[in-house]
Amino acid sequence: MKGEPNPSQWEMYEKNNCVYHYELPKSYQYMRNWNQGYLRWAQEHRLTRYDEPINCHIYSEVLQKFRLAAQGKRKGKQPPAHLRERVATHFDPLPFYFEPLESSLTDKHKYPLNAITQRPMAMYHSWDSQNAWLRQIHTYNYLYVHPSLGAKHGFEDGDWIWVESMHGKVRCMCRFSEAVEPGTVWTWNAIGKSRGAWRLSPEADESNKGFLLNHLIAEELPAHDAGEHVSNSDPVTGQAGWYDVRVRVYKARPDEPKVTSPQFEPMPALPGTGSTPKWLAFFAGRFTKKKSA
């Protein structure tokens, strides 16, 4: 807030138990991004710098400034030469639809499907596969596809299939699901693990039956007119374009091992972490005799 330092600060902390509570008038308490009374009060007290309403802009001045620079109509910082056209196109102050950058550089006849991933609710990223209980909820993952894809490519629910993009391919099991848009396939991300990772056995399902779609996604766009090493990201926010990848699926040959691909050398156990127990009986607290009164 603002004002001169209080010489008796310590005493005031002590007196008020280090808590300062100021009750705003009720009319200031709601919708504070648009609440004129609150915004003015907050500015007077230096909680915020401006008292302009905080809006989600439909016409974004910020983006327009970038676009004017790219169009050569604004002095000041300029975009890099090889990205000038990209900025001029994408930094449109009004929202518009555009095809994901990677899709426009992909052969969509060869790779007709979109592939996306979802985080499982019971786990956080890759974490929690080291947790004995949580890994019983998600031990491995399937690629969820619409049954029409199986009918088209000749595979059944639960079959081993290859899913391939222009960057790589992965062998995994499929699961038919009506609740999937027929042109999309999806899976849980971060369930698949490398052999030996997370202190799991090299024979764990996470590595042998679980898989990661990450092998199909690249950090850079294929070489094109904007450059050879352009990041595979959203042109405005820079968010990585994981869901822009296009894939195709086909059945694995019957003689192929029923294990996910790719596989890597098992990770050795970290120093100090040796074997894991064959069974677990977790009990919080201590077994102690009750002291007699």
Next chain:
Amino acid sequence: MTQLALVIDLNVCVGCHACVTSCKEWNTSGSAGPLCDDNPYGPSPTGTFFNRVQTYEVGEFPNTETVHFPKSCLHCEDPPCVPVCPTGASYKREKDGIVLVDYDKCIGCRYCSWACPYGVREIDEHQKVMKKCTLCVDRIYDESLPESERKPACVLACPTSARLFGDVHDPQSEVSIAIREEGGYALMPEWGTKPSNHYLPRRKTRLHIHEDELVRADNPLKKEQREHAAPVDAPTLDDSTSW
């Protein structure tokens, strides 16, 4: 006669498994525990859980629904697992209708799990007794817990408040009202077990928009006049009206 039970709202359950883990966490450290796991860090881990969530898909694209279905012992009024028990370890309490297992008498013959049509009884391979949901009997009567926490662990953990706990024989309890008003149903009534746990079905929300709600009478865009800046401490007109 009291019959304590759970009501699970399938309309809001998102399948997050918070009830599964909080149940295991509470019960693994109490008189019902420990709940053991086999192969915890190896292939095909398996363990004893009292509460599990199954996920089903219903319908054909694009009219599909994904239903998350948590299932734990339904504390039937006429439980088939009780009469089949050869040692009498499986019993139903008269006081509150909770079905429990006496571990000292249980020999782990698994007869009760064959009898239960819902599949909610599990054998603990290491303690060699049958285990199942206790409705947190050690929580609900524990006077050292604050009253608001004397509920099963799963009910407290659920982030969407999909689980309700109460006496289904009391017509004014939260659970009875939910069953009456939302069409709560029992699972597989044809088995004659009269399960006490009920499930609330999916509900479709139909939004009715009226013509006059689309036009705003006092459009603030039409009055953009900025008032003279008043001192910060002066009350505004809003402050002097009572809410």
